[in-house]
Amino acid sequence: MSTLLLRLAGPLQAWGDSSRFTRRETRSEPTKSGVLGLIAAAQGRPRTDSIVDLLGLRFGVRIDQPGRILRDFQTAHRSSDGAVMPLSTRFYLADAAFLAGVEGEPELVAGLAESLRRPTFPLYLGRRSCPAPPDLFQGVVADDLVSALSTFRWVASRWHRRRMGSTVRLPIVIDDDGSAPGDRLTARDVPASFAPERREYVWRDVVRLEQLATLPNDLARDDGDDYFTVVASA
Incomplete structure (x- = not known):
């Protein structure tokens, strides 16, 4: 197996899996549907194309910089007649950074990597107002996925790294295959169809690993423990 790694970082990103009508939520970490959609866009797939070959990829995320939830109110006018549309509430993650990985057969992963090096369509972090960073492809x-997320270098912003201690402990959330201890939950973020007229999502099993990724920080502050060390030992 091979694992493709992505740095998902920017001023804003949004990863909704339960948005309805005028309230558009975001999860606290990237969704599988959002990342697979980004990969499909890099490949140049129309929304109506099948993505069955991507659904078998094992997905995981390391939370390198948790960021904070930002709420925004938006208004819009219909272009055809100028009618005022309902006020909507949209939630974003501000100043967050994640290392996302997809694991699969080497030949398939190599093809995805080539598409991400030269994407066909513009790439976004969940919504079109959230462009992907230049260093998206890592x-x-x-x-395997767990080993890659546990050992790859820390991809947080420099200003965030300067605030932390000499060692950081980073949470990892992955597709659950039943082999690793941790907190188990479900998420409805596996895309059955991206077709605009009928988007469909199904459930997947997820595990927040008990073991955190422990990495050095070469821009560490001189005093005290970092945030993740304090939280993990509380």
């Missing part, structure tokens, strides 16, 4: 490693 490469492919010949390792």
Whole structure:
């Protein structure tokens, strides 16, 4: 198996899995549907195309910089007649950074990597108002998903790294195959169809790993423990 790694970081990102009508939520970490949609856009797939080959990829996220929830109110006018549309509430993640990985057969992963190096369509972090960073693609490693997320370098922003201690402990959330201890939950973020007239999502099992990724911080502050160390030992 090989694992493709992505740095999902920016001023704003949004990863909704339960949005309804005028209230548009975001999860606290990237969704599988959002990342697979980003990959499909890099490949140039129309929304109506099948994505069955992508659904077998094992997905995981390391929370390198948790960010904060931001709420925004938006208004809009219909272009055809100028009618005022309902006020909507949209939630975003501000100043967050994640290392996302997809694991699959080496040949498939290599093809995805080539598409991400030269994407066909513009890439976004969940919504069109949230462009992907220039260093989105972080490469492919010949390792399984958990090992890749546990050992790859810390991808938080420099200003965030300067605030933290010499060692950081980072949470990892992955597709659950029943082999790793941790907190188990479900998420409805596996895309059955991206077709605009009928988007469909199904459930997946997720595990928040008991073991955190422990990494060095070369821009560490001089005093005290970092946030993740304090939280993990509380």
